[in-house]
Amino acid sequence: MSTKHRHNTYWFISVPAEKNKSAVYENLKSKLTGSGSDYAEVYQFIIPEFKIGTLDALVVISDELIKYDQSFESTTFKIVDILRNLLKGDLNQVAENLIVNDKTVEQYLKTFQWDTLKFRAEKSLQEIAQIINKEVTRIDTMMKAKSTHYSQVRSNLQALERKQTGNLAVRNVADVVKKEHFVLDSEYLETLVVAVPKNLYKEWFAKYERITDKIVPRSSQKIAEDNDFGLFTVTLFKKVSNEFANKCREEKFVVRDFKYDESDMENQRKEYEEVGAVEKELSENLLRLATANFGEVFSSWIHLKALRVYVESVLRYGLPPDFMSAIIRPKYKMDKKIREILNNQYGKLGGTLSRDENNDIEEYQNLIDKDYYPYVYFYLEFDIYKR
Structure with a gap:
């Protein structure tokens, strides 16, 4: 099908x-x-x-079980959503992780057996319901905390990745520049990096020396190029840098906020690698947790359905309990x-x-x-x- x-x-x-x-x-x-x-x-x-108390107690627990049922459904699908996010929306892969007691959901329901070790039938209905609810609430709280932490790290990584992508007007250019492209350790001069649209190269070479005063003649060279922009250096006096950047904007030349600093560039590389490694580890751990806890929560949900059927059957058909459930x-x-x-x-x-x-x-x-x-x-x- x-x-x-x-x-x-x-x-x-x-x-x-x-x-x-x-x-x-x-x-x-x-x-x-x-x-x-x-x-x-x-x-x-x-x-x-199960132990059946008074009729009033059954009515009370019937109402409680409705709330638990809604809560368990919510927790179950929150875990499914975590799996969907981790597995990049691949629903077939998500389905492979939806295992309950080493069975598929369908197989688990076909062969359902009450877990007498976890939920002892000799306890009162109220106690059993509370034990099941406590377990699901614990998992829900823990999964929420783990998922929130992972999302924060993932957001940090995505922010760093955005700096590595895009065209030369927006991306991090640390990997395309070299030390020899820059005037360093000068009290008066500095080298700026400018992204110039490819259709404006002629205008750049015609204008850059005259955009402001105090530009070093013939100091511009192209150091990189992509589909949209060329990356050019230009050396000028530090005191005209701001004016130069403002006037470049009017000409559609993009002065990049970049200073050549080897230690800073190394720190950026390290941060990217470290955040990437943490994200990978958290992702793998969260995937394992979500898979294991899906089974726990889904099993609890079906045990709760069993309690609902039992309580409602006694309320509907009376005592002693004599009903067939399917x-x-x-x-x-x-x-x-x-x-x-x-x-x-x-x-x-x-x-x-x-x-x-x-x-x-x-x-x-x-x-x-x-x-x-x-x-x-x-x-x-x-x-x-x-x-």
Whole structure:
């Protein structure tokens, strides 16, 4: 399937299990993936049993989980954006770095298992949610600091690189000048460097000795050239330098702010090399961190989705918990067809609506909540090619 037609939206649903989760799962799967009904991929979403407190506590945690969900989504995509920037927008390379527990996102969701070592199911729902949130918040804070530091160094490097690029009117000219081009250590004289447009060479040679007083005759020589400008030296008395620069501007000759200083030029070279080395090291470290932390945050996000499905299922279907949860990955342009099938199958869960009254269900959604369905439903859209 082409990138354009990839469908990377995942639906997390639950329906009553009727004391037989596997039969309910197989029934749902056959309706969406069976012969002549290739509408989606369906994976079981196995969630452990948790400690359930009071109904009031479940309502409170349900609200908290909504906020955590939004926050985790934001952190996940911030890390994706860091990877995109580091990999210069190459989305195929970005996708190769989106690994969760040594699996692709799709494979991880297909084979999801609750991490009992990190998030022990015997703790309360509130505690588990807080542990997950604390971990994601820590990663978000750390990645923000690392990314900001890298951006600052990258900006410094880009500023130095800009000095190395462009035409002779703007770029650093330290690499094209030589000591013999300059009058040095003179109390009265100095040598200026001037960028002259190529179509004004004749005017330069005709005028430079008379632009101001106190220009050393025949002191100008061309020392470099690019597509737009020639770089010329001219020697004059120091006291007329400012006047000379101002008058050159009127003639469209660009006097460069450059003084020949070997130690200063060496320092500039060193700074460029050092900042470049630091930027490279930080870039490599940030790439490793972003790749590792993407896996951590995405895994936490799916564990949070599991908590949301569990809490909402208990609130919706009651106690004791008896529901089947699954992940549905709709195929291209099949969302509406899947909704019809689910509404036909589970419409009665929404109240007195009959299974065939899809239009009534849609009207009810518009009145109550556009994301309300007769079954528990959450979704996750993860498509880096669309962002």
